[in-house]
Amino acid sequence: MTQQQTYDELKLLAEQIGLTVRVEMGDFDGGVCTIRDRKVILINRRHPLPKRINVMARALDRVGLDDIFVKPAVREAIEDELATANATN
Numbered sequence: 001m002t003q004q005q006t007y008d009e010l011k012l013l014a015e016q017i018g019l020t021v022r023v024e025m026g027d028f029d030g031g032v033c034t035i036r037d038r039k040v041i042l043i044n045r046r047h048p049l050p051k052r053i054n055v056m057a058r059a060l061d062r063v064g065l066d067d068i069f070v071k072p073a074v075r076e077a078i079e080d081e082l083a084t085a086n087a088t089n
Helices: 003-016 049-063 072-088
Strands: 020-024 031-035 038-044
Touching: 003 020, 003 049, 003 072, 031 049, 038 049, 049 072
Parallel strands: 020 038
Antiparallel strands: 031 038
16 A cells, blocks of 8 residues: 555545544644544644654544454554654654
C-alpha cells in the first residue's frame, strides 16, 4: 500500500466513525479536537504526507477503534506509526 493509499484509507476510516478530517494551514501539529461539539481531526497542510499519516494514526488510536472493523493493512499502518512514535519518545 502506498503512502497516499494509506492516508486515504485512514481518512475514510475517520469518516466512517463520524470524524471530520480538515486540512488547514496554521501553526499547529494536528490531531483530534472538538469544534462546535463535533470531533474533528485537524491536519496541517504544510506537513508532508508521512507526518499527515502519523497524525491521523495517533488521532484514530486516541478515539479508539476496538469496536470497528479496520482493514488489516490499515490497522498495521496505525500500529507501525504508534510504535515509531513511542520509540522516539
